[in-house]
Amino acid sequence: MPIRQRFSNAVKLTSALLSATLIMLASTTYVHAQLKENYADLKLKLESKLGLQIESISDAPIKGLLNLNTNVGLFYATQDGEYFMQGRILKVGDEIVDQTEIELKKIRLQGVERFADSVISFKADKEKYAITVFTDTTCGFCQRLHSEVDQLNDLGITVNYLAYPRAGLNSDVYRNTVSIWCADDPQGAITDAKLKQPVAASSCANEVAEHFRFGQKIGVNGTPNIIYPDGTLQPGYLPAAKLAEAIKGAS
16 A cells, blocks of 8 residues: 555544544543532532531442532432431451441541641651541540650650540630630640640630531540541540550551
8 A cells, every 4th residue: 555545544543533532531521510510419409408518429339329528427328319328338358348437537637638737736756657636625535645745756656636625616615725726835735734724815717616527527526536647536545655556557
């Protein structure tokens, strides 16, 4: 076949392939747009009927189900919104894998990143791990954990505090917590509070209420609650050495 003819055929083939590709891309974009539109309708429907706020919607591990990341936790729904449910999805294979926990870890770590600039941090000089601790200064086990922060730092563990005033957002504990986060020296203020020393009243733009709501969303109902580097949520206090072992085992 002459070179000119071969070149002409190649150009025609390339043009045909390009056209097919553009059609596929257009079709995919249309499908994604339709899905987003359907999710918007579903979001509106469920929020109006159930009185919750849906922050994101994504495919669940089970075909036909959707993950609903809401202000009060993780739920599931069918794509038409006819069925709404809460529970655990376990994948049964050679090992049993908790698919819900995998999704929850992602949500926790997104929150850790979201609030990275509003924690009260006690950094380890030679950091190996960083944990995020929901804390209430009136909580006895929180006070005990705080007394071991130096030990945790020596073990290479940075401690980042998020506020979780257990008495709620209309309480003296909440107002005192705001004063701690707004203090000129938040590290000193939270240490004083956990030593049952008074903290000077102060106010500023702060995210204490948002910390509290985030904790509620991921299932925190007491303090301390600790988010490990992999997103695991540890309820309750562990002595420094055992906590270090648990963090290492989860990482």
